[in-house]
């Protein structure tokens with residue numbers, strides 16, 4: 029850094045001196061001193077500019093990635109979309125690859141309408157990918173994902189999304205008020221519907237603490253909200269959307285007891301009577317699931333109800349014991 033500063037200062041001094049001589053100036057002690065002071069003052073911004081170069085290069089790489097994402101071919105839309113009249117879910121021998129890697133490896137499972145499926149397993153085993161395939165963020169490489177017996181590729185993508193509410197770990201809050209951030213799920217919702225969703229998600233108690241209540245800009249609120257509170261915003265959105273299918277990726281980080289209990293109550297309300305697939309990390313959520321699958325390296329290695337899996341004494345039972353210590 030110090031060397032770069034000296035090089036930059038010398039370079040700047042030579043440039044200024046050159047310009048001075050070119051303009052017909054004479055060099056004396058005063059001129060040299062003035063040029064050195066000027067060079068030192070110029071070097072710092074020049075250094076910042078060289079830092080900026082690095083930042084611009086990093087930014088360009090980000091832009092290239094974004095561009096690749098935006099220019100990716102849109103998922104093909106069917107000419108005659110089919111509308112399912114039920115909301116049971118099915119993975120039929122699904123294979124999904126990322127490059128050379130098989131991320132989902134011949135997965136078959138079904139979730140009857142109104143049931144809750146919990147997906148557990150080690151990090152990187154493909155749990156989130158299963159949710160993404162259901163919402164058709166990607167298309168399968170082999171097999172089929174079906175909603176109400178209809179292949180999701182045969183559905184109009186907007187229709188599919190209207191049937192699904194998603195609660196992901198990373199909650200995206202945009203620059204607006206907290207009310208706008210919830211209302212985005214259903215802009216024509218009445219105030220009463222908004223308040224009811226917030227109460228069911230236990231978001232009302234968070235809003236009550238904010239300085240401007242519902243009108244608090246989320247820029248302020250977002251920074252002040254904990255992970256559990258942000259997830260309550262996400263659950264309120266999903267409740268307001270009132271979709272028959274819920275896909276949920278639980279927060280992995282530990283929640284304080286107040287948030288733990290509030291989020292649990294909110295999840296209960298959200299999942300009541302809906303068809304649910306959730307990546308489950310918390311004991312209470314796993315326990316309340318109708319069915320559990322254990323995913324390892326993209327394959328289902330164990331599947332059943334909580335008590336069956338405990339009796340079997342496999343990886344699930346191990347995970348359960350570990351999570352209770």
Ligand SMILES: Nc1ncnc2c1ncn2[C@@H]1O[C@H](COP(=O)(O)OP(=O)(O)OP(=O)(O)O)[C@@H](O)[C@H]1O
Nearest residue numbers: 126131149150151152153154155156157158307323
């Ligand atoms: N955008 C991506 N590009 C390339 N590989 C990815 C991408 N997203 C996920 N993967 C890879 O796919 C595999 C499955 O990832 P996935 O996020 O589904 O796992 P997970 O079980 O949900 O993990 P975690 O519990 O850590 O969230 C991982 O090996 C992951 O590195």
